[in-house]
């Protein structure tokens with residue numbers, strides 16, 4: 001399904017339906033993409049101030065997945081900018097959740113992509129490829145595994161364990 005046919009799921013309504021069988025990430029992410037409600041199967045990356053894996057992963061077919069990047073909460077460098085975000089759109093990713101920073105906020109806000117991140121920083125990341133793909137990541141006490149269903153909107157992030 002594409003964005004036009006996927007119904008927008010409201011996380012508060014979903015929580016009311018399913019309750020604590022879903023984990024809720026309490027950390028306050030900002031909603032920075034042009035798509036405010038997004039969901040899909042998670043893929044994961046753990047990295048620290050190095051975004052080569054983010055770039056290469058978002059250049060592969062997303063098939064409606066949500067890339068969850070645990071950048072260790074660092075706001076010291078941007079893990080995604082508008083070019084990487086455009087590549088995510090072109091490759092069919094539903095969205096990207098970054099426990100860290102992005103840059104090019106204004107351009108990213110116009111893209112048909114869900115983006116949740118802690119904030120922004122114009123400083124770019126290293127490109128050495130340090131990090132791991134499809135490992136379990138823990139964000140604010142919530143474990144997110146590749147393949148887990150995840151729902152995001154301006155209220156927050158829900159994850160199926």
Ligand SMILES: O=C([O-])CC(=O)C(=O)O
Nearest residue numbers: 080081082083084124125
């Ligand atoms: O290349 C980077 O590090 C991020 C960036 O600026 C972009 O995606 O446009």
